[in-house]
Amino acid sequence: MRYTIPMMNCAIAVSFIVICVHLRESNEVEELRRLPPLGRSMRQEFFMKDDYIFLNHGSYGTYPRDVQKGLREYQERAERDPDLWFRKDLKPEHTKVREMLAEVINADAEDLVLVPNTTGGMNAIFRSLVFAAGERILHFNTVYGSMGSIIQYLVDYSNGAISKLVFNVTYPISNDVFLQQFETFLNETEDPEQPIRIALIDHITSVPGVVIPIERIIPLLKLRNITVVIDGAHAIGQVPIDVKALDPDYYITNCHKWLYAARGSAVLYVAKKHQPFVHPGFINAGYSQPAKLQDEFYWTGTMDFSPYMSIPAALQFRRDAGGEEMIMQYNHNLAYFGGKVLASAFKTEVLQYKNQIGSMVDVRLPVDNPDNPKLTNGWWVNEQLTKHPETFSPAYKHNGRWWVRVSAQIYNDLSDFEVCAKHFLAICNELNGSQNTTTDNDDNPNTESNVNSFAHVTLFKDN
Numbered sequence: 463m464r465y466t467i468p469m470m471n472c473a474i475a476v477s478f479i480v481i482c483v484h485l486r487e488s489n490e491v492e493e494l495r496r497l498p499p500l501g502r503s504m505r506q507e508f509f510m511k512d513d514y515i516f517l518n519h520g521s522y523g524t525y526p527r528d529v530q531k532g533l534r535e536y537q538e539r540a541e542r543d544p545d546l547w548f549r550k551d552l553k554p555e556h557t558k559v560r561e562m563l564a565e566v567i568n569a570d571a572e573d574l575v576l577v578p579n580t581t582g583g584m585n586a587i588f589r590s591l592v593f594a595a596g597e598r599i600l601h602f603n604t605v606y607g608s609m610g611s612i613i614q615y616l617v618d619y620s621n622g623a624i625s626k627l628v629f630n631v632t633y634p635i636s637n638d639v640f641l642q643q644f645e646t647f648l649n650e651t652e653d654p655e656q657p658i659r660i661a662l663i664d665h666i667t668s669v670p671g672v673v674i675p676i677e678r679i680i681p682l683l684k685l686r687n688i689t690v691v692i693d694g695a696h697a698i699g700q701v702p703i704d705v706k707a708l709d710p711d712y713y714i715t716n717c718h719k720w721l722y723a724a725r726g727s728a729v730l731y732v733a734k735k736h737q738p739f740v741h742p743g744f745i746n747a748g749y750s751q752p753a754k755l756q757d758e759f760y761w762t763g764t765m766d767f768s769p770y771m772s773i774p775a776a777l778q779f780r781r782d783a784g785g786e787e788m789i790m791q792y793n794h795n796l797a798y799f800g801g802k803v804l805a806s807a808f809k810t811e812v813l814q815y816k817n818q819i820g821s822m823v824d825v826r827l828p829v830d831n832p833d834n835p836k837l838t839n840g841w842w843v844n845e846q847l848t849k850h851p852e853t854f855s856p857a858y859k860h861n862g863r864w865w866v867r868v869s870a871q872i873y874n875d876l877s878d879f880e881v882c883a884k885h886f887l888a889i890c891n892e893l894n895g896s897q898n899t900t901t902d903n904d905d906n907p908n909t910e911s912n913v914n915s916f917a918h919v920t921l922f923k924d925n
């Protein structure tokens with residue numbers, strides 16, 4: 463990573479204050495001064511084109527230049543001598559990666575396997591289960607599309623033997639109220655004839671991008687003998703994960719989103735008691751009864767293993783950039799203040815309570831007629847990519863209103879959120895039938911001085 467002299471702009475000021483809040487020892491502060499500043503100057507470590515404001519890390523992620531180097535090194539190594547790579551060198555490298563990830567998420571490396579994506583891992587978990595007649599599968603209405611489909615598939619092909627149970631959550635809602643509603647729901651739907659066999663819970667839902675208090679949900683489920691699967695697709699790199707403390711039955715997370723690894727890398731945790739029963743979604747030569755987790759998941763077919771091998775470079779990059787805590791704090795702070803910038807420009811509201819924000823924030827769009835039939839998720843995609851290509855964030859409807867999910871990353875600062883605000887105001891103004899597509903700073907609460915004033919608000923660490 464190349465270090466650069468910081469430009470003293472607002473976001474850097476914010477990050478520096480945050481850094482200082484965390485440090486007690488002045489020599490630690492000295493050490494921090496030597497770290498690269500997070501924010502705009504980090505863009506050079508990534509590939510985004512200059513005229514594009516990337517505020518959507520949440521959808522596909524993107525990786526730093528250093529990670530691409532790591533990725534290509536392994537690709538070349540494999541091609542230089544495929545037999546040496548696949549038959550001898552791959553396995554120890556693969557083990558090293560599992561061991562590194564085990565440290566990051568506090569799990570035993572032998573309980574972790576690498577899979578290309580969370581959808582694949584989730585298929586392995588769910589399609590390995592043998593259900594008894596009457597059993598139910600629980601998930602939230604905010605479940606990710608692919609995961610909802612896996613459950614629907616199992617129900618459809620069970621010949622009526624099993625069913626699903628959906629808990630509806632409506633945002634904005636505080637964690638306390640949400641947990642109260644969830645516990646009431648569990649109590650009211652309890653039925654010994656139809657036990658809930660397994661529950662799929664997101665660690666951070668995709669849309670809206672809300673951090674779910676799984677540390678409080680998992681005990682409620684375990685108390686009722688419900689197997690718990692955590693979909694942490696967005697979690698590693700965005701929030702700390704402590705598998706041993708959380709103690710779910712299964713946990714899966716993508717390394718190619720917030721951890722900065724190359725696409726096609728995820729890690730699946732399986733509690734020891736379930737390991738004899740879990741097979742990959744595609745059965746391969748490693749199949750045995752009882753299942754041997756490591757043998758079966760190691761080689762699921764010939765593929766390019768280098769996305770897995772990019773994980774060490776991603777972890778190294780993160781250390782060089784200041785470490786896990788600093789990256790997460792920076793992104794959280796930026797999402798929190800960025801959300802305020804957007805909500806004040808839109809004269810609307812942020813969807814999350816502060817302790818529900820990781821590195822993504824969801825803000826209500828100023829749309830006069832949310833039921834306008836032309837408004838679909840696809841309409842917003844098309845409108846942005848074709849007519850307003852300066853930035854992009856996914857818009858979606860929740861509880862009868864349109865919201866946008868915006869991601870904060872170490873290469874962003876608050877000025878990017880100002881661009882995002884203007885971008886969506888222009889689209890919404892056009893949608894409102896007005897020719898008024900530019901915003902005047904005098905009318906706009908999001909002025910430079912207001913933005914800067916956010917930097918003086920008390921800083922964080924509430925969850």
Ligand SMILES: *[C@@H]1O[C@H](CO)[C@@H](O)[C@H](O)[C@H]1NC(C)=O
Nearest residue numbers: 577578579581582583726743
């Ligand atoms: C996701 O992972 C599964 C295996 O776990 C694999 O079969 C599938 O091709 C992967 N999908 C993509 C898009 O890489």
Ligand SMILES: *[C@@H]1O[C@H](CO)[C@@H](O)[C@H](O)[C@H]1NC(C)=O
Nearest residue numbers: 603627628629630631647651
């Ligand atoms: C949850 O919402 C869906 C869709 O609006 C609805 O069909 C379903 O009945 C609701 N479930 C419960 C338990 O209220």
Ligand SMILES: *[C@@H]1O[C@H](CO)[C@@H](O)[C@H](O)[C@H]1NC(C)=O
Nearest residue numbers: 642643644645646647648649
């Ligand atoms: C749910 O039931 C348990 C056990 O009967 C009880 O302790 C708890 O207070 C109930 N929770 C709610 C929210 O009703």
Ligand SMILES: *[C@@H]1O[C@H](CO)[C@@H](O)[C@H](O)[C@H]1NC(C)=O
Nearest residue numbers: 657658659660686687688689
């Ligand atoms: C708990 O669930 C498992 C299956 O997931 C079942 O075998 C066991 O009998 C259940 N235990 C109780 C006490 O209901």
Ligand SMILES: *[C@@H]1O[C@H](CO)[C@@H](O)[C@H](O)[C@H]1NC(C)=O
Nearest residue numbers: 808828829830887890891894
């Ligand atoms: C669109 O119209 C609604 C209702 O009149 C208003 O609340 C909203 O602020 C308008 N949006 C923009 C971007 O002006």
Ligand SMILES: *[C@@H]1O[C@H](CO)[C@@H](O)[C@H](O)[C@H]1NC(C)=O
Nearest residue numbers: 887891896898900901902905
């Ligand atoms: C133009 O849009 C801005 C921002 O929504 C709004 O404050 C202003 O009143 C609009 N002006 C007109 C003439 O519609």
